[in-house]
Amino acid sequence: MTDTKTRDKWDRAASFFDVSAAWGTEKRWAPSKKNLFSWMDGTILFMAAGTGLDFPCFPPGQRVTAIDISPKMLERARVRAQQYPGHIELMEMDARAMTFPDGCFDQVYTSCTFCSVPDPVSGLKEIRRVLKPGGMLRMFEHTGSRIFPFNLMLHLMTPMSRIVGPELNRDTLGNLDRAGFAIQRVENHFLDVVRSIHAQAPTH
Numbered sequence: 778m779t780d781t782k783t784r785d786k787w788d789r790a791a792s793f794f795d796v797s798a799a800w801g802t803e804k805r806w807a808p809s810k811k812n813l814f815s816w817m818d819g820t821i822l823f824m825a826a827g828t829g830l831d832f833p834c835f836p837p838g839q840r841v842t843a844i845d846i847s848p849k850m851l852e853r854a855r856v857r858a859q860q861y862p863g864h865i866e867l868m869e870m871d872a873r874a875m876t877f878p879d880g881c882f883d884q885v886y887t888s889c890t891f892c893s894v895p896d897p898v899s900g901l902k903e904i905r906r907v908l909k910p911g912g913m914l915r916m917f918e919h920t921g922s923r924i925f926p927f928n929l930m931l932h933l934m935t936p937m938s939r940i941v942g943p944e945l946n947r948d949t950l951g952n953l954d955r956a957g958f959a960i961q962r963v964e965n966h967f968l969d970v971v972r973s974i975h976a977q978a979p980t981h
């Protein structure tokens with residue numbers, strides 16, 4: 778059954794998303810994203826394409842399947858997908874109920890995805906299902922902060938931010954553990970407000 782509440786929320790966000798993200802945040806985060814996405818290789822799934830702001834950070838020449846729950850986000854992403862020097866196939870899909878067969882991707886990437894997907898553990902378990910055994914999940918995510926007063930600030934901002942967009946204080950490392958991933962490496966950026974996470978699916 779389609780989660781229309783989540784789809785409609787992000788459809789509404791699509792019209793102002795580029796303005797709120799592109800000019801400040803995206804420019805600051807681009808070097809860390811480029812670094813994380815430089816690992817792209819093989820069959821790749823990209824979770825939650827949004828308006829495609831991440832695509833210029835992909836290394837050239839990849840074949841990427843990118844999903845999002847919001848058709849309005851995907852409409853905007855289509856233009857950026859066409860500009861990418863490689864191939865990006867866009868599909869409307871819920872991260873928690875993907876139509877891909879088991880074990881069909883070598884790698885999965887996320888970018889500010891699991892601050893947004895409701896019930897993140899079920900989404901992460903679904904990624905585990907579509908990854909080949911031992912496949913890598915690489916994430917660029919809001920995960921709160923360990924540093925005061927930023928941790929307090931993010932907790933106070935989240936009840937507001939979740940109405941129009943993401944939750945800024947998700948326990949994504951704990952959720953990865955709950956979904957059965959082995960965390961291999963974590964890089965903290967911008968006082969921990971965002972992190973790059975490298976996690977491996979079980980080998981069997």
Ligand SMILES: C[S@@+](CC[C@H](N)C(=O)[O-])C[C@H]1O[C@@H](n2cnc3c(N)ncnc32)[C@H](O)[C@@H]1O
Nearest residue numbers: 787825827830845846847871872888889893894
């Ligand atoms: C904060 S935006 C990030 C977009 C893009 N990755 C970026 O960083 O510019 C979160 C995205 O997650 C998508 N999303 C939220 N819940 C989802 C779900 N259950 N399945 C697939 N996509 C979802 C939204 O439509 C939105 O495009």
